[in-house]
Amino acid sequence: MEDKNKLILLWFILIFVPLFALRLFQDEMLYLNMSRKVLQFEFLPRSSLVFILTSPFMAFNNVNLRVFLPRITTSLITLLDLILIYNIAKRYYGKKAGFLSSLMFLFSFVALRYGARYTLEPWGTFFALLAVYYLDTKPMYSAVSMGLAFWAREQWVVVYPFYLIFAKIKKDHRTFIRILLVSSVVVALNFLFIFYVSEFYGGIHKASVVSYPSKTLSSYISFIPSLLRDWVEFVIAFPLATIGFIYALIKDRKNSTLWVIIPSVLVLNGLPGFILNGPFERYTFGPLALMSILSGYGIIQLYEDLKPKIKLLNILTIEKWVALFLIAQFIFFNVAVLKLSDIRAKGIQDYGYWHDREVFKILEENANPNEFFVGTPHPAFLGFKNWKWADRNIQKAIELNPDWLITFESWVNFRENPHEIDELEIYSIGPYLVIHAKEKGAIKKYVVSSDLKLWKFRK
Known part of the structure; x- marks a missing residue:
């Protein structure tokens, strides 16, 4: 050949x-x-x-x-x-x-x-x-x-x-x-x-x-x-x-x-x-x-x-x-x-498009276009206008008091047991965490940024 x-x-x-x-x-x-x-x-x-x-x-x-x-x-x-x-x-x-x-x-x-x-x-x-x-x-x-x-x-x-x-x-x-x-x-x-x-x-x-x-x-x-x-x-x-x-x-x-x-x-x-x-x-x-x-x-x-x-x-x-x-x-x-990988990447190429599709589905079915989104750009790709990209600046994003936070599970912590917080809807999709505040201010009240690293060993 x-x-x-x-x-x-x-x-x-x-x-x-x-x-x-x-x-x-x-x-x-x-x-x-x-x-x-x-x-x-x-x-x-x-x-x-x-x-x-x-x-x-x-x-x-x-x-x-x-x-x-x-x-x-x-x-x-x-x-x-x-x-x-x-x-x-x-x-x-x-x-x-x-x-x-x-x-x-x-x-x-x-x-x-x-x-x-x-x-x-x-x-x-x-x-x-x-x-x-x-x-x-x-x-x-x-x-x-x-x-x-x-x-x-x-x-x-x-x-x-x-x-x-x-x-x-x-x-x-x-x-x-x-x-x-x-x-x-x-x-x-x-x-x-x-x-x-x-x-x-x-x-x-x-x-x-x-x-x-x-x-x-x-x-x-x-x-x-x-x-x-x-x-x-x-x-x-x-x-x-x-x-x-x-x-x-x-x-x-x-x-x-x-x-x-x-x-x-x-x-x-x-x-x-x-x-x-x-x-x-x-x-x-x-x-x-x-x-x-x-x-x-x-x-x-x-x-x-x-x-x-x-x-x-x-x-x-x-x-x-x-x-x-x-x-x-x-x-x-x-x-x-x-x-x-701190975002649970599946190898060099990082497989998992089906997780993105699930995030899109949750937003399409549950989000109001007038709500405020922060985190990954999934909402932007769907055409939602009121969004802000957070990248790794999760704490700054939380301070913006959003209605939705789309991020990686390893990038956030909760002040209380997340299963017991009635003011939040939390969806876990592969490496992603999609958080919806049922009451205004709930994300800012209960969610905090974790100690982020590009790789688990890297400061």
């Missing part, structure tokens, strides 16, 4: 098939809601290309279709990411390196967890990879693609100047000027769109592409201990990709793609999501994809250099060693998530 066919088969098994059972995560519901609002010509001041492209799916009344159609589209984009990694690595280092690079990315924690969910990372990564892929053969396509990476995900604007350096190295002066002009127009149009939307809403929402990184940098020093921990965890999360990438840097320092790859990795140091939540969150999806271009080559070179010194390595080919390691890694991380 051809390497590409193997990758497509593995993608189908690991990414496409599971998407119909994956539990909704909070940002996914927020993104789906943003996509729905595009149908009403409502935009947030942020890169909105993905929301625009998927907005037609939000016209369906059926909740399942509004979830699965954007997921299917995102999973197909993830497949294109894999194929681009394969083709780029193959171009520079050969078929074997291309296959191993794609394989390591496919089996990574972030690809398995977010490759089929409706997130922005696979889309932004696709356009960034496309920009690298087309630079040699179709430079104007490449220029547009790099601009669209920013249209799909804000963080790619930081990589854009380094893409221009990459283009300057590889192309003649005239072609570079054309790349600069075309790409800068696309990038500028997105800036204009973001700031227009921001002004349209009276400055209530600042443009995320500016406020998000600046908020981080303003207190950067306090984040240094977290960053050190995050990079240690990064090596644990993606050992083969990291080792292969570093070894490739040593072996192939002249490769000009480094001007794009290294900045895409370093930009993680300025992302609050990465700093606060670590490398297992979706923010590493794009940087890891670009790292993977070099990782296959690096692992092959390391294997060839160590094989004469460590006779045990001769037992298997490099492909079989990598396959065994990835299978072991897959098992290890699934067990680790089952043991450590």
Whole structure:
């Protein structure tokens, strides 16, 4: 079987098939809601290309279709990411390196967890990879693609100047000027769109592409201990990709793609999501994809250099060693998530969409549209207007005195035995807890936040 066919088969098994059972995560519901609002010509001041492209799916009344159609589209984009990694690595280092690079990315924690969910990372990564892929053969396509990476995900604007350096190295002066002009127009149009939307809403929402990184940098020093921990965890999360990438840097320092790859990795140091939540969150999806271009080559070179010194390595080919390691890694991380997740995630991919459907059913059958909802974005996805996302700020949400609180069972405690509180209706659905105040103020009176941790061992 051809390497590409193997990758497509593995993608189908690991990414496409599971998407119909994956539990909704909070940002996914927020993104789906943003996509729905595009149908009403409502935009947030942020890169909105993905929301625009998927907005037609939000016209369906059926909740399942509004979830699965954007997921299917995102999973197909993830497949294109894999194929681009394969083709780029193959171009520079050969078929074997291309296959191993794609394989390591496919089996990574972030690809398995977010490759089929409706997130922005696979889309932004696709356009960034496309920009690298087309630079040699179709430079104007490449220029547009790099601009669209920013249209799909804000963080790619930081990589854009380094893409221009990459283009300057590889192309003649005239072609570079054309790349600069075309790409800068696309990038500028997105800036204009973001700031227009921001002004349209009276400055209530600042443009995320500016406020998000600046908020981080303003207190950067306090984040240094977290960053050190995050990079240690990064090596644990993606050992083969990291080792292969570093070894490739040593072996192939002249490769000009480094001007794009290294900045895409370093930009993680300025992302609050990465700093606060670590490398297992979706923010590493794009940087890891670009790292993977070099990782296959690096692992092959390391294997060839160590094989004469460590006779045990001769037992298997490099492909079989990598396959065994990835299978072991897959098992290890699934067990680790089952043991450590504070929201009772079912493995890396976290199955449980049926629990979300039950939450939707309870709200549809019992909630009044005029009531006030806080917690997870389930009410927003159903179209309830009076809601507020709490994320992990449960105590602050409780202080808002809501009528409904939708959260995770491990995130709240009760001041009294919940079975004896007549003023509350409490529904337990898998990892979720849906709490309804039959009397105004009952949630604020009886419910408190628990000691939240991202993982059970993490402070």
